[in-house]
Structure formats: structure tokens, C-alpha cells
Amino acid sequence: MLSPGLNRRVIARRRERGLFLLAVPALLLLGVLFAWPVLRLLAMSVEGGTLEHFRKAALDGLYVSVLLESMKVAGMVTAICLVLAYPVAFWLSRAGRLGLALGMFALLLPFWTSVLVRTYAWLVLLGRNGVINRALRDWGWIEVPLPLLHNMTGVLIGMVHVLLPYMVLPIYASLLRIDPDLPRAAEGLGAPAWRAFLRVTFPLSLPGVSAGCALIFVLSLGFFITPALLGGGRVIMVSMLIEQQVREFLNWPFAAALSTVLLVATLAIYALIGRLTRGSRLATH
């Protein structure tokens, strides 16, 4: 007869096997329709054993400038979102029940509304004869319509609108995790409210800030619909370039090379910000 200990290990192994069987269908789906196709695409970039496509992506001024422009857009969107989101998250973290409910509704309703609906609405609002320009002209504030659409301004407005909740919610969550007695204690120890905020509350909320920044930067880098519709061809993102290469030129290897560059940049930035987050978390504990 086996000892109880051996039996326990057999039971534990059976349990692990059972749990793993639960994961198999999902892992199959991810393997067959995510990992494999993506890796296959990436492999296409070096088809024929040549780095020619990467050289083209790295040396041709057009592609380099698109990549830089994408980075610039992602950075600006992240910065604007942070500036707008932090005060809102802070306000939400101290709001009463009604304020919180209304604020969450205002955040989540656009969040769940189709990006197309929102982009369409911005077209209506920002166009030469759009709601905003017309109102400003009717009130006599301007004579020539402001260029709000089909340029960088339009793209930034549209993207910030789509991504803002991704910044507010993590910051809000990390603010909620801070014991409200901590800033109170700092004030009790003689710090003015703003210093208590700077020295205690803000550093403790950094994990949420960096989580939000990482997510927004990475998501904006791959954005496609909003810049395509609101940029009017004047703002070109890498993803639009990739689409064009596949759709119009059927140049799969080059699209694959661009995809590789985009993916590597995305993962690198995500890992980098993740590392910074962990550092700041260590510092706060």
C-alpha cells in the first residue's frame, strides 16, 4: 500500500492535470489564432534570408519619419491624458456617492460607445462648418474657421477622447488604495495641504500613473481608425502604413518588417514602463 504522502502527491497531480485541461481549449485558440499567425507574419519580414525590408524601414526617410510621428503622437496623447486625468481621478477619489456615480457614468458611457460613433461625432463638431466653428463665428469670436479637423489637432482630440478613461481609472484605483489617514497624518505633522499631497498622496499614486501611461502609450502607438478618419491624410501612423502596404501594394514582407518594428517598440516601451512602475512601488513600501 502507498503511504498517504504519495497518495497526496498523486491527488495533487490529478488536480493539476484537471486544471490544465480547463486551460487547453483557450490556449489552443490563442496558439492557433494569435501566437502562430503573428509569429508567421513576423517571420515573413526576413523571408529569403534578407534584411532588405528592415534596411528600407530604417533608412528610407519617409518610414523613419512616420515612426517618429507615431511616437510623437503617442507621447503627446499620453501627456495630455495624464494632465486631464489626474485631477479628475483625484476629484473622483474624494467625491460623494452622487458625484462618483455621475462621474463614472460620464467616463464609462463614452468608453463603451463605439469608436466610430465618437469619431463621427468629432467630425460633426470639429469640421470647417462644424458645430464649434459655426458657434464661434455666430458669436463673432472668429472670422475664419479654426483648423480643427484633418490635422494633428483633430487626431489628438479624438485619441485623447478615446483613451482618457484608460488613464483615469488606474489612477483613481491607486488613489483609493491610499489610506486617507496618511495625508491627514502629514497635515497633522505640520505640512500644508499641497505639500502633504506632493510628499504623500502623489508618490503613492505613481503605480496607477505609470500603469495608465504604459497602457495609453502602447495603445496609441497602434491606433488606426481615429487618425485615419480625423487626420485627413496629414497624420500618418505606422499602423496606417502597414495597412497600406498590405492593401494597396500587397507588399507582405515589408508590412511584416514594419509590424516587427511596431511590435518590438510596443513591447519594449511596455516593459520599460512596467519596470519603472515596479521601482516606484518598491520605493513606496
Add this chain to the structure above:
Amino acid sequence: MRRTRRRSAGNIVLGIFAAAVFAFLLLPLLVVFPISLSSAAYLQFPPPGYSWQWYQRYLDDPSWIEATLRSVQVATLCTVLAMALGVPLAFFLVRSRFPGVRVLDRVTAAPIIVPTIILSIALYGVFARLQLIGAWYGLAVAHAVLALPFVVILVSAGLRGFDEAQEQAAAGLGATWPRIIWRVTLPQLRPSLVSAAFLSFISSFDELVVAMFLSGASMTLPKKMFDNILMEIDPTIAAVSVLQILLVSVALGLTSLFGRGALTTTITR
């Protein structure tokens, strides 16, 4: 005295700022309401008069209705798949002591991080070879890949917050594993499950980039809207937008009723 006043002044500024941001978030959703009721054929604001003609046109146009129904169909299958695969996966990721489980956790979240355009053209290549371009169920399966991480994140969060002593208690009281999961665990995960299903449905219903590549000639609602925005911009799309906003509001209300707060956890984690 002075101090409290200054602080409340700061609070007022903060409140005004927050209100302005909320207005910025809601403004685009509000503006489509009057336009959808416009009597003018072109985009005009404020509308010269009011009518239901654009709703009428949406309902009378078989191509709009067909696209809507196809999107509902795709989103439903996507939800069923994402839930059927994602909920068991979440159990594995939370409960297993297998050392590689943390790596798998990361891999599962990857479809959120990897730019959609990359996944789209990657799948385009595979689907073209399998002659699945244009098949609604093919699109639904692809959407399930995108919805899976949301389901896993939400259900895992629910499972981590679940007190496992409850399962022990149930086992001690005589319940078998399937009955423990069905009677004790899943009912308590309901908020997470409801939110996960809602999220899967909406994420598929709104998805455009993958659909642009995989749906071929058969239109989904987002694709039809995209084309409409590029081509004509008549207020029909405003009517469609209003219907979508109302749908989301109702669903949001229902989920917050049954899904107590679980929705926000997806984005906060």
C-alpha cells in the same frame, strides 16, 4: 479659517476642471442626438427642423439592417466562445500551482497589448488560406481572441477575491466538485461573469480593424459606418449612433445593476 477657505477654493477649481473634462467626454455623444432628428439632408447644426426620417431610412435600408444583424450574430458567438474558453482558463490561471502559470498569464493578456493592425493582417493571411474571409463565424472566432483577455482579467479578479474556504466548506458538507462550482463558486462570480459577457459582446460589436480585413464583402455594422463616414456623411449614421448610445446606456445600467463595480476592474488592472 483662512486655510479652510483656501482649501475649499481649491476644491471648487478642481470640481470645475473635472466637470469640464466630463463635458468633453460627453459632448460628442450628446451632439449626435439633435443631428439624428434633423430634417435637413446635409449636416447642419442646429438643425433647421426635426423629423424621424433618418431613423426611418436606417430601418428601411436592408443593407443597414443586414449589417446590424450580422454584427449581433458575430458578437453573440464571440461572447459565447470567449466565455466558454475564458472562464475555465481563468480558473486554471488563478488556481494552478504549475510554475509556468505566470508566464501564461502574461501571454493571455498579449492580445490587448499587440497592436490590432498586426493581429488583423496576421489573421488575414491565415484566413485567406483557409478561405474563411467573409465567413461571419470566422470573424467571431477572431473577435473571441480579442475578447478572451478581458474575460480572463475580469473572472480572475473575481476568483482572487473569492474566499476559497467556501469551497472547502461545501466539500466538507458533502458536495462534489461540479456541484461546488455550480452552486457555490459561479453564483458568487456573477458580477464578474455578467461584466465579462457584456464586455465581450460590446468589444466585438464595435470592432472595426479586424473586421475590415476578415469580413470581405459581408458588412458588419462598424464597417458599414466607416464606409458611410468616408463616403456620404448623411444623418443616417447619426441615427445609428444614437441607437448605439442608447443600447450601451441600457446595457451599462443593467451591468451596473448585476455586475456591481466589476466593469471598472478591467481597466484598473
Add this chain to the structure above:
Amino acid sequence: MQLSVQRIVRRFGPVAALGGVDLEVAEGEFLTILGPSGSGKTTLLKAIAGFEIPDEGTVLLGGEDVTLAPPRQRDVGMVFQNYALFPHLTVAQNVAFPLEMRRRPRAEVARRVEDVLRLVELQSFGGRLPRQLSGGQQQRVALARAVVFGPRLLLLDEPFGALDRKLRESLQLEVRRLQRSLRLTTLFITHDQEEALIMSDRIAVMDKGRIQQIGLPGDLYARPATRFVADFLGESNLLEGTASAASASIPGFGEVPLAAPQPAGPVTLLLRPEALRLGGEVEALPCRARGTVVETVFLGLSAKLRLRLQDGPEVLARVPLRPSAPPPAAEGEVVTVGFSPEDVHVVPRA
């Protein structure tokens, strides 16, 4: 039903959470496992309930080997530390749960749920959800759920930990009453020695994965088998000295006669604080010492004094108080304390 645990060993890596535990619980007995956290008592309970399978040893329930049986086949009722009531089920549904799992007919389920809820005086609370009850009521629901299916054994895992003192005391009595009326073999786990002394037929003191001593509460208190038991159960003065045949030399007190001769060498004597006397009666006692009162704590019916003995250690004395009597001694005062040699217990050396 009778429970027998034989040579149970459970190792977690290099640490032995249970290092060969033997335990016999008689039918209808209320036995308490008393020990500090980390002593292995929870692991032992889990092994008996079936949530943990030991590395070695056997668990016998009514003579049947259940060492490897899954929890659901053991028919053991358990009350968890935080009750583990199902929050989505009503009180009645919670209590009905074990009966439903056993596929009892509906009428029987209803009748037994009603009976047991009456037994714990919650008959009108069947329709409520657990979160609508107070802590004490939740505890009683957990108890009802654990006994409704007529378990062979009842396990209580620190069930009073989350309750305030007054409620705890009344529930302790109620649990005891219920256990006696149902004649349920019960294993109770706690780290609270007072609770153990109040409730148990017998107490087993656990430390470092082993049972240090098992016996009647009075025996354990008066004659602890190890230093750990002496220290853990009640307050104690452990006096270190040197034995020579029939007496021991204790710093401060001098020569103390021993009831049984001890081998020459170091010896530890246990003197409970209430055995240390103060005031007039001390003169008649053979063992005396002078000391300074360092601290006085009033405890209602008695006072606790900490004294530093001249040429000796610090000791605790607990003296009874009469309502109108003056305090026995003020802090800083020098007094004489003494004890009778019969009140001394020699703690065996490990």
C-alpha cells in the same frame, strides 16, 4: 463517533508541521486542541476534515480508515474561523445545503432545517441572507449547518475569534449545551487558554507539531508536563533552582521541601500566582521571601502584584480582594510573600 489519529506526520519542505501526532477522542467527548499559532493545530484539523492529506499516519473515524477519503465522504461537520457561510444563499438554504448534497427528500430537508434553526434559536431568520445577521447569529448559522446532517464528528476551528468578549462567553455555553444534547464527538481548536479551560472535557496542548500533554483541564493546570504547558496555560511563576534529594534551593525563598525526591541538579518549580500569599497569613508558611512591589494591577475580585524578590527573581502574586478592604500593598512597598510547599509542582525537564 470515536476519532483516532495515529502517528500523523505532515512536512512542508524541511518543516514538520505535524511531527507524529497521536490522538484519541472518545464518543461524545469535547476535546480541545490548544496551541499558539504555528503549532500545527490547524494542519491537524485539516487532516481530520480531509482538506489535507498527511505524509504518514492514519485517521480512523469510528474504526474506519478515512486518511485518504475526500472531505465529502467523511461526514464531518466543520465550523470555519470566518464561518464560510455562502453569502448568496439564505440562512435556510445554507443550512439545507448538506442535506441537498445528500439528496434527502424535500420534506425531510424542510423539517430538519426548521428543527435545527429552532435549536440555535434562529427559527425566524431562515429567509435572511448571512450579511443581514450579526456576528453571533452568523456563528450560530454556521453551527446549525455543521450539525444538521448528523455528522460523525464536529470540528470547530477558532469559531469565536471574531466576536467580542460578552458574546463569546454566551456562545461558548450555548455550543457546549448543544454539543452535550446531541452527544456529538467534538474537536475544538483554539489558542485561547481561558476558552479551553471553560469548554473542554479534555485538553491537548500542542506546540511545534506535537502534542505536549493531554488530560483533564484541572490536571493540566495543576500538573503541567512541560515548561511550555506550564507557561501557556494560565499565569505562572517558574522558579529555577537546584535540587538535592527531598528539597530544592530556590533563590529568594531558600530551601523548599519537595513532595517527591528529585535527582540532584537544576530543577524548575511551578508556583501559580494565586498560591503566593501576602500579608498576615504568610508568617505561618514555611517558604517566605521579602520583595519590593514593582507594579499593582486591579482586576476586580483580585489584584495582581509584580514583585522583585531580594536576592531573587521577579514573581507574580494574585491576591483576592474584599470590596471594602484596603489595597494589599502599594507600589514601592517592601512586603513578605510566602507559599505552602504542597502548592508547588515540579516541572519535568525535557
